[in-house]
Amino acid sequence: MKKSPFVTLVFQGRRFGEAAMPLETLPELAAYRDLVLEAAKALFQARNPTRQRLPRGFETGLQLVLEKVIEGGSALPQISRVQDDLGLFPTLFPGVDQFEEARNIIERGIAQGGFDDSVLPPDYAKQVLSRFGAFGRTLAPDEAILVGVPGNRNGSRYTREVRRRLVLQAQPTYEDEVDLVGEVRAADKDSEGFNLRTTDGARYPVRVPPLFFPVALRSLTSSALVRVRGTGLFDNTGKLTRITTASDVSMTEEDSEGARRPGCPTPVEAQVRSLAALSKGWFDESSPSYQRGELEWLEGLLKGVLDGFELPTPYLYPTPEGLARAEWSGVKWEVIVSMNLSERVADVVAARIDSDRVDEDRFSLMHPGTESKLGRFLIEHLEAS
Amino acid sequence: MTSPVSDAVPLSDPQEMLFRQVHPNFVRDGRPSSQAFRPTKKDEGKLSVARGSMTSAENAFRHHAERLQLPSAGTWGVLVGECIGLQLQTFPDPTSAPPEPFADPAHAFVDFRELSNNQAEARGAKLARQAAMRDCLYVPDRKAALGG
Numbered sequence: 001m002k003k004s005p006f007v008t009l010v011f012q013g014r015r016f017g018e019a020a021m022p023l024e025t026l027p028e029l030a031a032y033r034d035l036v037l038e039a040a041k042a043l044f045q046a047r048n049p050t051r052q053r054l055p056r057g058f059e060t061g062l063q064l065v066l067e068k069v070i071e072g073g074s075a076l077p078q079i080s081r082v083q084d085d086l087g088l089f090p091t092l093f094p095g096v097d098q099f100e101e102a103r104n105i106i107e108r109g110i111a112q113g114g115f116d117d118s119v120l121p122p123d124y125a126k127q128v129l130s131r132f133g134a135f136g137r138t139l140a141p142d143e144a145i146l147v148g149v150p151g152n153r154n155g156s157r158y159t160r161e162v163r164r165r166l167v168l169q170a171q172p173t174y175e176d177e178v179d180l181v182g183e184v185r186a187a188d189k190d191s192e193g194f195n196l197r198t199t200d201g202a203r204y205p206v207r208v209p210p211l212f213f214p215v216a217l218r219s220l221t222s223s224a225l226v227r228v229r230g231t232g233l234f235d236n237t238g239k240l241t242r243i244t245t246a247s248d249v250s251m252t253e254e255d256s257e258g259a260r261r262p263g264c265p266t267p268v269e270a271q272v273r274s275l276a277a278l279s280k281g282w283f284d285e286s287s288p289s290y291q292r293g294e295l296e297w298l299e300g301l302l303k304g305v306l307d308g309f310e311l312p313t314p315y316l317y318p319t320p321e322g323l324a325r326a327e328w329s330g331v332k333w334e335v336i337v338s339m340n341l342s343e344r345v346a347d348v349v350a351a352r353i354d355s356d357r358v359d360e361d362r363f364s365l366m367h368p369g370t371e372s373k374l375g376r377f378l379i380e381h382l383e384a385s
Numbered sequence: 386m387t388s389p390v391s392d393a394v395p396l397s398d399p400q401e402m403l404f405r406q407v408h409p410n411f412v413r414d415g416r417p418s419s420q421a422f423r424p425t426k427k428d429e430g431k432l433s434v435a436r437g438s439m440t441s442a443e444n445a446f447r448h449h450a451e452r453l454q455l456p457s458a459g460t461w462g463v464l465v466g467e468c469i470g471l472q473l474q475t476f477p478d479p480t481s482a483p484p485e486p487f488a489d490p491a492h493a494f495v496d497f498r499e500l501s502n503n504q505a506e507a508r509g510a511k512l513a514r515q516a517a518m519r520d521c522l523y524v525p526d527r528k529a530a531l532g533g
Contacts (some may be wrong), residue, residue: 258442334510
């Protein structure tokens, strides 16, 4: 057996400092090998259109091994090809090594964002392009892999965006890793799925293995946030449409990013504007319209309290009596603030989810400093666990 | 609608769904306001619902919006068992025509009559939370149901 350097893959990004390859990125090496193999198959089929099958031992002809990871700053896995020195798998084209040719095509395809028809006919090119879906899946938006021939560190730069463009040439959608935080809605054990509402208000169907169902059901019944990691399906505009496979569903860590319960995705200003748009009689003959000056005061009050106490945006509703009603669904409390805008009085009711406890208070907001008392009431209930 | 007699038998199947129509201005980004799950002053402590054993979420919407000509963003639902868990009794309350313009054999109500205003707020908020987790059960028009 003999070994010879086959490719240079330079992993760039903060994760890859000090010659380290995070374990979760190791599948990239196998995905690269599959990509080269697919390109070699496509080349063979394009040049031998009458042959129905690949030669015996074709796939085992490409054996790549990771020897070591070298260099600081970026991770540079040294990947070599192992070949049988007895020549049990002779090259198909004299003078040309089909796997090295496939490697070169892959590098050029990355650099050019696709394959020329002269290199690979369109049908065969699609076969290879779709294989890019598995390569680069673990890359973060600010990471890249430089793909080059051995000894050359200035290879073609491969990023998530390059991957997306290549895959979309072969199909209308593409898959990518997703890592989302949200609340489980409407779980269905029979269809092995649930709907996830993320902290920005978007909803995605999630397909999940049965072993994660208990966690999903806990989130469903207690409105706890979950973190969902897995594979998402994106359309050609880059919009996530669904999570095709969840590889992990777990409760969120305390203070993790986005772990605060979701607030209303519509900003306070826009919600207040929608109250201003209601005309007299919007609910019944006695329901009044809202006065501009009162709504300006309401907007200032809410923005001040939300910013001062870093509260999630409430859901704001009109009431038939002409009050403004702000509602929050906390982890353990439902909180309702009913504001009489002309008298500048806020009545607050907080209902504990897991007991009969109800806390209530009234704040006369004409008095300086009362906003802070209101804010403290809200934060104490919304952050309670 | 008729007044329940004192010996009216409460609904007892905890799995029976009770459909509730929600005014479009009480829905914000898909979330129903908790005031949609407590009676208004005019309701005299009775929160109108439609029985899931006698109608569907779509037919409950149609009765409300098309026959009675009342605005609704869609049908949300809570279970009889969830009401019982909050010490709220539910009663069948079929209506007939006349005196109502249309008969509604599926009509029922959740009884808030003995509760203070803040108790009603608290229980309404918990019912709304359950309904929101279940999501809208019948959406006539997605834009209307999302409100805002």
